[in-house]
Amino acid sequence: MRKVVDFARPGIAFTTVQHAFPRVTYPMQLARFREYVQNDGNRRQNYRYLQLQLELMTIDGCLDRELFKRARDTNLPVHDPDIRRWSLTQAAIEGIDNFVASNKWLSKFKRRNHIRSRKVTRFTSKHEVFHKEEIHQAGEEFVTEVKRILPKYKLESIFNTDQSGFNYEFASNRTLSFRNERSTFVTVQSLNATTHSYTVMPLINAAGRLVSP
Numbered sequence: 001m002r003k004v005v006d007f008a009r010p011g012i013a014f015t016t017v018q019h020a021f022p023r024v025t026y027p028m029q030l031a032r033f034r035e036y037v038q039n040d041g042n043r044r045q046n047y048r049y050l051q052l053q054l055e056l057m058t059i060d061g062c063l064d065r066e067l068f069k070r071a072r073d074t075n076l077p078v079h080d081p082d083i084r085r086w087s088l089t090q091a092a093i094e095g096i097d098n099f100v101a102s103n104k105w106l107s108k109f110k111r112r113n114h115i116r117s118r119k120v121t122r123f124t125s126k127h128e129v130f131h132k133e134e135i136h137q138a139g140e141e142f143v144t145e146v147k148r149i150l151p152k153y154k155l156e157s158i159f160n161t162d163q164s165g166f167n168y169e170f171a172s173n174r175t176l177s178f179r180n181e182r183s184t185f186v187t188v189q190s191l192n193a194t195t196h197s198y199t200v201m202p203l204i205n206a207a208g209r210l211v212s213p
Contacts (some may be wrong), residue, residue, distance in 0.1 A: 005033050068115070077120075080106060156207035166200070168193035 004024060008017045014027055024030055067086050071078050084101040087109075089100040110116065149160065171188045189195055203211040 155206040161203045163201045167197045
């Protein structure tokens with residue numbers, strides 16, 4: 001950190017500092033480094049410095065948020081212990097021993113970064129995640145090829161179709177109820193209907209007409 005401050009003398013362009021120290025991604029970091037060095041690393045300043053590094057830096061510059069974003073970009077599950085572990089690792093890298101990833105800190109970190117616990121709505125395979133770019137490229141190539149050959153056909157001869165699945169009965173999996181009750185029940189018309197579904201596959205042409213079977 002002191003090396004960064006010593007290097008970033010007056011007159012040195014920030015881009016030059018970035019080139020020499022890739023981890024310095026924003027001018028705010030450089031200002032905080034100077035403040036840290038000037039205060040000679042006292043306990044309060046150490047803690048404030050780490051908070052700024054973990055909470056105010058952008059996704060590209062903050063190890064914590066970068067790892068979180070990387071994990072979610074690949075659809076990996078993330079829980080509170082993961083964020084705590086990343087934060088403590090960052091503290092160890094910076095040589096700051098008095099940082100504690102407390103519940104209060106964790107709550108503020110998630111709130112500031114708009115992170116909250118969410119119900120999983122869909123499961124994906126590793127193949128689907130790690131081949132996302134290939135799938136996207138194949139989709140673009142398909143669209144380009146379709147646009148090329150469309151003028152050769154009449155609108156009535158160009159079709160589009162897609163499958164849609166529907167449950168026989170949809171029941172909400174959440175409800176308001178009284179606190180401390182041991183079990184929460186919701187009545188449905190048919191238990192079997194809530195776990196079974198049917199699929200429809202409508203076909204429409206480019207002229208806007210729904211095609212009958």
